[in-house]
Amino acid sequence: MSPRSARLADPAEAAPVFAALGDATRLALMGRLRTRQPHSIAQLAEGLPVTRQAVTKHLEVLSQAGLVRDFRQGRERLWQPETKRLDEARLYLDTISKRWDEALARLKAFVEN
Protein backbone atom coordinates (compact mmCIF):
# COMPACT_ATOMS: atom_id res chain seq x y z
CA MET A 1 0.00 0.00 0.00
CA SER A 2 1.34 3.40 -0.89
CA PRO A 3 -1.02 6.15 0.24
CA ARG A 4 1.77 8.74 0.28
CA SER A 5 2.68 8.58 -3.36
CA ALA A 6 -1.01 8.51 -4.24
CA ARG A 7 -1.20 12.08 -2.96
CA LEU A 8 0.80 13.27 -5.94
CA ALA A 9 -0.60 10.73 -8.31
CA ASP A 10 -2.10 13.28 -10.66
CA PRO A 11 0.82 13.85 -13.08
CA ALA A 12 -0.40 17.29 -14.13
CA GLU A 13 -0.37 18.35 -10.51
CA ALA A 14 2.81 16.56 -9.57
CA ALA A 15 5.06 17.68 -12.42
CA PRO A 16 5.70 21.26 -11.22
CA VAL A 17 6.37 19.96 -7.72
CA PHE A 18 8.96 17.47 -8.91
CA ALA A 19 10.48 20.01 -11.26
CA ALA A 20 10.79 22.47 -8.40
CA LEU A 21 12.42 19.87 -6.19
CA GLY A 22 14.71 18.59 -8.91
CA ASP A 23 17.55 20.81 -7.80
CA ALA A 24 20.06 20.28 -5.01
CA THR A 25 19.81 23.81 -3.64
CA ARG A 26 16.03 23.80 -3.58
CA LEU A 27 15.95 20.41 -1.88
CA ALA A 28 18.40 21.76 0.70
CA LEU A 29 16.11 24.76 1.24
CA MET A 30 13.08 22.53 1.75
CA GLY A 31 15.13 20.53 4.24
CA ARG A 32 15.93 23.70 6.16
CA LEU A 33 12.28 24.73 6.18
CA ARG A 34 11.05 21.41 7.49
CA THR A 35 10.94 22.65 11.09
CA ARG A 36 8.13 24.94 9.90
CA GLN A 37 9.62 27.93 11.65
CA PRO A 38 9.70 30.98 9.38
CA HIS A 39 13.20 31.57 8.06
CA SER A 40 14.85 34.68 6.66
CA ILE A 41 16.82 34.57 3.44
CA ALA A 42 20.02 35.01 5.46
CA GLN A 43 19.20 31.97 7.62
CA LEU A 44 18.32 29.89 4.61
CA ALA A 45 21.43 30.90 2.66
CA GLU A 46 23.82 30.19 5.53
CA GLY A 47 26.41 27.64 4.54
CA LEU A 48 25.04 27.18 1.03
CA PRO A 49 27.49 27.75 -1.83
CA VAL A 50 25.18 30.28 -3.51
CA THR A 51 24.39 33.96 -3.10
CA ARG A 52 21.37 35.32 -1.28
CA GLN A 53 19.99 36.53 -4.58
CA ALA A 54 20.21 32.99 -5.94
CA VAL A 55 18.48 31.65 -2.84
CA THR A 56 15.67 34.15 -3.36
CA LYS A 57 15.23 32.98 -6.94
CA HIS A 58 15.13 29.35 -5.82
CA LEU A 59 12.53 30.20 -3.18
CA GLU A 60 10.41 31.85 -5.82
CA VAL A 61 10.49 28.68 -7.91
CA LEU A 62 9.40 26.67 -4.87
CA SER A 63 6.69 29.23 -4.20
CA GLN A 64 5.32 28.91 -7.73
CA ALA A 65 5.07 25.17 -7.22
CA GLY A 66 3.05 25.85 -4.08
CA LEU A 67 5.67 24.42 -1.72
CA VAL A 68 6.60 27.55 0.22
CA ARG A 69 5.19 30.96 0.86
CA ASP A 70 6.60 34.22 2.11
CA PHE A 71 5.33 37.02 4.28
CA ARG A 72 6.72 40.26 5.64
CA GLN A 73 7.61 40.84 9.23
CA GLY A 74 8.72 44.43 9.63
CA ARG A 75 11.38 44.92 7.02
CA GLU A 76 12.17 41.25 6.71
CA ARG A 77 10.80 38.82 4.19
CA LEU A 78 10.32 35.43 5.85
CA TRP A 79 9.68 32.05 4.28
CA GLN A 80 7.88 28.96 5.47
CA PRO A 81 6.62 25.74 3.93
CA GLU A 82 3.11 25.85 2.47
CA THR A 83 1.15 23.68 4.82
CA LYS A 84 -1.92 23.28 2.63
CA ARG A 85 0.18 21.69 -0.04
CA LEU A 86 1.28 19.08 2.43
CA ASP A 87 -2.23 17.86 2.88
CA GLU A 88 -2.14 17.52 6.59
CA ALA A 89 -5.17 15.33 6.93
CA ARG A 90 -3.44 12.82 4.74
CA LEU A 91 -0.19 13.00 6.65
CA TYR A 92 -2.09 12.48 9.86
CA LEU A 93 -3.49 9.26 8.46
CA ASP A 94 -0.04 8.22 7.28
CA THR A 95 1.28 8.59 10.80
CA ILE A 96 -1.49 6.47 12.27
CA SER A 97 -1.29 4.02 9.40
CA LYS A 98 2.39 3.47 10.12
CA ARG A 99 1.64 2.77 13.75
CA TRP A 100 -0.89 0.13 12.72
CA ASP A 101 1.71 -1.47 10.47
CA GLU A 102 4.08 -1.69 13.39
CA ALA A 103 1.43 -3.01 15.77
CA LEU A 104 0.29 -5.67 13.31
CA ALA A 105 3.88 -6.76 12.72
CA ARG A 106 4.20 -7.27 16.47
CA LEU A 107 0.89 -9.17 16.54
CA LYS A 108 2.12 -11.40 13.72
CA ALA A 109 5.33 -12.22 15.55
CA PHE A 110 3.33 -12.80 18.71
CA VAL A 111 0.78 -15.30 17.34
CA GLU A 112 3.17 -17.10 15.01
CA ASN A 113 5.65 -17.96 17.71
Next chain:
Amino acid sequence: MSTDRIEKQVVLRAPRSRVWRALTDAQEFGAWFGVKLQGRFTAGARVQGQITYPGYEHVTLDITIERLDPERYLSWRWHPNAIDPGFDYSKEPTTLVEFHLEEVEAGTRLTVVESGFDGIPLARRARAFEANEGGWAEQLENIGRHVSA
Protein backbone atom coordinates in the same frame (compact mmCIF):
# COMPACT_ATOMS: atom_id res chain seq x y z
CA MET B 1 -9.09 9.46 -1.77
CA SER B 2 -10.46 8.89 1.69
CA THR B 3 -9.11 10.83 4.61
CA ASP B 4 -11.67 9.14 6.84
CA ARG B 5 -10.42 5.60 7.14
CA ILE B 6 -7.42 3.30 7.29
CA GLU B 7 -7.62 -0.31 6.24
CA LYS B 8 -4.95 -2.92 6.85
CA GLN B 9 -4.83 -6.57 6.01
CA VAL B 10 -2.42 -9.23 7.16
CA VAL B 11 -2.34 -13.03 6.96
CA LEU B 12 -1.26 -14.62 10.20
CA ARG B 13 0.04 -18.15 10.26
CA ALA B 14 -2.08 -19.08 13.24
CA PRO B 15 -5.60 -20.43 13.74
CA ARG B 16 -8.46 -18.00 14.29
CA SER B 17 -8.82 -19.08 17.91
CA ARG B 18 -5.20 -18.12 18.56
CA VAL B 19 -5.59 -14.71 16.89
CA TRP B 20 -8.85 -14.11 18.74
CA ARG B 21 -7.14 -14.74 22.07
CA ALA B 22 -4.31 -12.35 21.17
CA LEU B 23 -6.91 -9.69 20.35
CA THR B 24 -9.29 -10.07 23.26
CA ASP B 25 -7.34 -11.34 26.24
CA ALA B 26 -6.19 -8.18 28.00
CA GLN B 27 -2.83 -9.64 28.94
CA GLU B 28 -2.14 -11.10 25.49
CA PHE B 29 -3.30 -7.93 23.79
CA GLY B 30 -0.98 -5.94 26.01
CA ALA B 31 1.97 -8.15 25.12
CA TRP B 32 1.98 -7.30 21.42
CA PHE B 33 0.29 -3.92 21.45
CA GLY B 34 2.63 -2.66 24.14
CA VAL B 35 0.25 -1.73 26.95
CA LYS B 36 -0.38 -2.80 30.51
CA LEU B 37 -4.14 -3.30 30.42
CA GLN B 38 -6.68 -3.51 33.17
CA GLY B 39 -10.14 -4.84 32.51
CA ARG B 40 -11.79 -7.39 30.30
CA PHE B 41 -12.85 -7.26 26.70
CA THR B 42 -16.62 -7.44 27.00
CA ALA B 43 -19.20 -5.45 25.06
CA GLY B 44 -19.49 -1.95 26.51
CA ALA B 45 -16.46 -2.34 28.76
CA ARG B 46 -13.93 0.43 29.12
CA VAL B 47 -10.41 -0.97 29.08
CA GLN B 48 -7.52 1.24 30.11
CA GLY B 49 -3.81 0.92 30.66
CA GLN B 50 -0.41 2.49 30.44
CA ILE B 51 1.40 2.15 27.12
CA THR B 52 4.69 0.31 27.50
CA TYR B 53 5.87 0.80 23.93
CA PRO B 54 9.16 2.76 23.93
CA GLY B 55 8.62 6.46 23.40
CA TYR B 56 4.93 6.39 24.35
CA GLU B 57 5.17 5.42 28.03
CA HIS B 58 3.47 8.67 29.06
CA VAL B 59 0.35 7.71 27.12
CA THR B 60 -2.72 6.01 28.58
CA LEU B 61 -4.62 3.73 26.27
CA ASP B 62 -8.34 4.07 26.81
CA ILE B 63 -10.68 2.01 24.67
CA THR B 64 -14.38 1.23 24.87
CA ILE B 65 -15.27 -2.17 23.52
CA GLU B 66 -18.24 -2.10 21.20
CA ARG B 67 -18.96 -5.51 19.82
CA LEU B 68 -17.52 -9.02 19.96
CA ASP B 69 -18.46 -11.87 17.69
CA PRO B 70 -16.14 -14.65 18.88
CA GLU B 71 -13.34 -15.53 16.46
CA ARG B 72 -14.90 -13.31 13.78
CA TYR B 73 -15.25 -9.69 14.75
CA LEU B 74 -14.14 -7.24 17.40
CA SER B 75 -14.64 -3.49 17.53
CA TRP B 76 -13.77 -0.69 19.90
CA ARG B 77 -13.76 3.09 20.02
CA TRP B 78 -10.93 5.34 21.09
CA HIS B 79 -9.43 8.76 20.60
CA PRO B 80 -6.86 8.28 17.88
CA ASN B 81 -3.35 9.54 18.33
CA ALA B 82 -4.22 10.75 21.84
CA ILE B 83 -0.59 11.04 22.81
CA ASP B 84 -0.51 14.45 24.46
CA PRO B 85 -1.21 13.89 28.18
CA GLY B 86 -1.86 17.61 28.66
CA PHE B 87 -4.73 17.67 26.19
CA ASP B 88 -8.33 16.77 27.00
CA TYR B 89 -9.53 14.55 24.19
CA SER B 90 -12.78 13.58 25.89
CA LYS B 91 -14.92 16.09 24.02
CA GLU B 92 -13.64 15.08 20.63
CA PRO B 93 -15.21 12.44 18.44
CA THR B 94 -13.78 8.94 18.59
CA THR B 95 -12.78 6.62 15.79
CA LEU B 96 -14.05 3.09 15.40
CA VAL B 97 -11.47 0.29 15.21
CA GLU B 98 -12.71 -2.98 13.74
CA PHE B 99 -10.98 -6.33 13.45
CA HIS B 100 -12.33 -8.92 11.00
CA LEU B 101 -11.00 -12.47 11.20
CA GLU B 102 -11.34 -14.88 8.30
CA GLU B 103 -10.04 -18.39 7.96
CA VAL B 104 -7.69 -18.84 5.01
CA GLU B 105 -5.47 -21.72 3.96
CA ALA B 106 -2.36 -20.22 5.50
CA GLY B 107 -4.11 -19.41 8.77
CA THR B 108 -6.10 -16.29 9.52
CA ARG B 109 -6.65 -13.21 7.43
CA LEU B 110 -7.00 -10.24 9.72
CA THR B 111 -8.45 -6.99 8.41
CA VAL B 112 -8.22 -3.88 10.56
CA VAL B 113 -10.31 -0.85 9.72
CA GLU B 114 -10.12 2.40 11.62
CA SER B 115 -12.72 4.94 10.52
CA GLY B 116 -14.19 8.28 11.54
CA PHE B 117 -11.11 10.47 11.12
CA ASP B 118 -13.05 13.10 9.24
CA GLY B 119 -14.90 13.79 12.48
CA ILE B 120 -11.66 14.80 14.19
CA PRO B 121 -11.09 18.57 13.99
CA LEU B 122 -8.67 19.36 11.20
CA ALA B 123 -6.65 21.59 13.53
CA ARG B 124 -5.99 18.60 15.75
CA ARG B 125 -4.95 16.48 12.82
CA ALA B 126 -2.59 19.22 11.70
CA ARG B 127 -1.15 19.56 15.19
CA ALA B 128 -0.39 15.87 15.27
CA PHE B 129 1.71 16.33 12.20
CA GLU B 130 3.56 19.34 13.55
CA ALA B 131 4.57 17.28 16.55
CA ASN B 132 6.11 14.83 14.15
CA GLU B 133 9.42 16.49 13.40
CA GLY B 134 10.43 13.86 10.94
CA GLY B 135 7.40 14.68 8.83
CA TRP B 136 9.08 16.89 6.35
CA ALA B 137 12.16 14.78 5.90
CA GLU B 138 9.90 11.80 5.42
CA GLN B 139 7.80 13.67 2.91
CA LEU B 140 10.85 14.56 0.86
CA GLU B 141 12.01 10.99 0.99
CA ASN B 142 8.63 9.89 -0.32
CA ILE B 143 8.82 12.34 -3.15
CA GLY B 144 12.28 11.05 -3.96
CA ARG B 145 11.03 7.49 -3.94
CA HIS B 146 8.10 8.46 -6.12
CA VAL B 147 10.39 10.13 -8.64
CA SER B 148 12.86 7.26 -8.80
CA ALA B 149 10.12 4.64 -9.07
